[in-house]
Amino acid sequence: MNMQNCRTVYGKTLVELGMQNERIVALDADLCKSTMTCLFEEAFPDRHFEMGIGEQNMVSVAAGLALSGKIAFVNSFAVFSAGRPYDQIRVSVCIGKVNVKIIGSSCGLSDFGDGATHQSIEDVAIMRALPNMTVLSPADGIETRKMVQAAVEYDGPVYIRILRNEIPDVTDEKQEFEIGKPTVIREGKDITVFAHGYMVYKALKAAEIMEKKGVSLKVVNVSTLKPIDEKAIKKLCSSAKGIITVEEHTIIGGLASAIAYIMRGSAIPMEAVAIQDTFGQSALDYEQLLVHYGLTEKDIVKAVKKILK
Amino acid sequence: MPITEKKTKELEKIARKLRYEIVMMIGAGKPGHLGGSSSIADIVSVLYFHKMRIDPQNPRWPDRDRFLLSKGHAALAQYAALAELGYFPKEELRTLKELGTACQGHPEMLRTPGIEANTGSLGQGLSVACGIALAGRLDKKDYKVYCIIGDGEIAEGQIWEASMTASNFQLDNLVAILDKNRVQAMGPVVERYDTNPHPEKWKAFGWHIIEIDGHDITQIVDALDQADEIKGKPTMIIANTVKSKGVPFAEGKAQFHHGVMTPEQYETARKLFED
Structure with a gap:
C-alpha cells in the first residue's frame, strides 16, 4: 500500500x-x-x-x-x-x-x-x-x-x-473531489460506517475483518465535515441495519454529532467510535495512542457487534 | 502641505456635523457609544474629508487608502462620515442597530459600503491593517492604511503582536492613530488598568511617534503629512483627546462610553451641534 x-x-x-x-x-x-x-x-x-x-x-x-x-x-x-x-x-x-x-x-x-x-x-x-x-x-x-x-x-x-x-492511500486518484460530497470508499450492505481522516483506513480494515464473518460494511469518507450533504448521508443509510461514525476527535461536536443530527428520528441503531470527553497525552508512537483512546479497527468491530447483537 | 484657514474651518464644521449625527443616531433613552465616537470625530473628519484617497462611488477601488477602526464601537463617527460622503443614504443613520440595518452596533464589511473589515472584538483591527499594508507592498501599490486604536484597547495582547508585525516588516505605508481619550468602559484608564506610558512603549516597539492634540485640525493634518515622510517604519500618532468631546455633560465620563442620554440631555447635545 x-x-x-x-x-x-x-x-x-x-x-x-x-x-x-x-x-x-x-x-x-x-x-x-x-x-x-x-x-x-x-x-x-x-x-x-x-x-x-x-x-x-x-x-x-x-x-x-x-x-x-x-x-x-x-x-x-x-x-x-x-x-x-x-x-x-x-x-x-x-x-x-x-x-x-x-x-x-x-x-x-x-x-x-x-x-x-x-x-x-x-x-x-x-x-x-x-x-x-x-x-x-x-x-x-x-x-x-x-x-x-x-x-x-x-x-x-x-x-x-x-x-x-x-x-x-485509500482514495481513488481518479475520483473527483467536491466540497460537501461524501464518497463511498468500499461498498457494503449491512452497516454504513462514516469516517474521516486516517480513520477511513481503520474503517476499511474493520470491513475486511467483518467480511470474513459474513458482515458487509459500507465505508464512507466524509471528508467535508461542513457543509454536510444531508440527502446523500440519508441515502447512504437507507438500507443499513446500523450506522457507525469513526473520528480522531472528541465525541462532542464532530462527525458523530453531525450524523446523529441528520439521522434524528430514524430507527437505525447508531454507534460512535471517537475519543471520549477527555484530553490526549504523550506516547512513544501514534498507533499506541489510537489503541489507548479506542480508535482502531478492533473498536469499530466491537461497535458492529454491538449493533448486530 | 499645510492647509488653508478656510479648509481648516471646513473640516471643523464637518467634525461638528459628525458629532451632531452621532448624537442623533443614539437618540434619547437608548444606550450608544457617544464617548469614543465623539473623541475621534476630528480625526475622522481630516482622514475622510481631506487626507484619504477615496472614491465613494467605488468603495472597493483597489488603489484607495484604507481606514480601519480597530476600536469598532466608535463606528458611529465612521457611519456619519460615510453617509455624508454618499457611501450609503443618510436616512440609514436613523436606523442604527435596527434589525437589518447597514449601521450595525459594530462595523460589518458585508453590510456597509465603505467598511473595510469586521472589527469590534478589540485588538484585531491593527493586525488586519498590517495585512492590508503587506498586500499593498506586495502589489506595489502606493495606498496608505490608517488604523484608529483606543488607549483602553491596547491592553489587548494582539495589539502588541501587531505592533511587532508593523515594525518587523517595516510597514511605512501604515499609520496608526491612538485615540488617547483616557477613559475606558469602567472608568479612567489610569485607574482601571494603566496602559501608559504610550510614547515609550510604541517607540520601543519600533514605531515613529508623533504626539498631538487630537481635536486640533491643523495638528492632525500636519501629523498625517509628516507620517508620509517616514520611511522604513510605521508611524504612531498619539492623539490626546477627550471622551465625548463637545458634549459638556458627558466629557471625560466613563458613564458615556456606552451611555444613555435623558431626553433633556439629548436635546442639549443636539442643540450644541445644530447649525
Missing part, C-alpha cells in the same frame, strides 16, 4: 498551486518546517510571511491580506491555528466571509509525543460551529492534494485538518 505524509503533500501542493496562482500567500508562526510551508517559503520568499510565535495576530493579518485580494493560508498545529485564535477566526475571517484558509496541521493525536497541549481533539467542533466556515479532513495524501486545490478555488473561509504522520 502506498504511504504518503499529508503535510508533505500539502506543502508540495501549495507550491504547485502557487506557481499557477500569484494570489496565494502563506503565513507561519515559527513552525514552517513542521507544517511544510517551508517549501512555499523556499519557492516564493516574497509571498511567505514568518509571523513569529503569535497566532492570533497571524490570523487577522491573513484576513487583511485576503481583503486585499490574496488567498491567505494560515499554518500552524491545529491547536494553535484553530484553537488559540478562535475569536480572530470568528471576527476577522468568518463574519465577513474573508478568503482565509486555516491549516490545522499535526491534527488529532498525530503529534503523539507532545501530549495534550499539542493534540487537537476538538478543532472540528470549534470550526464547525462557526457560520461561513467550511471544514475539511482528507483521508490520505491523494485527497489532501485535491482538497488544497479545491480550497484555493473556493472563495471563503476553509479549515483543513492535516495529519502529521505517514498514512496509506
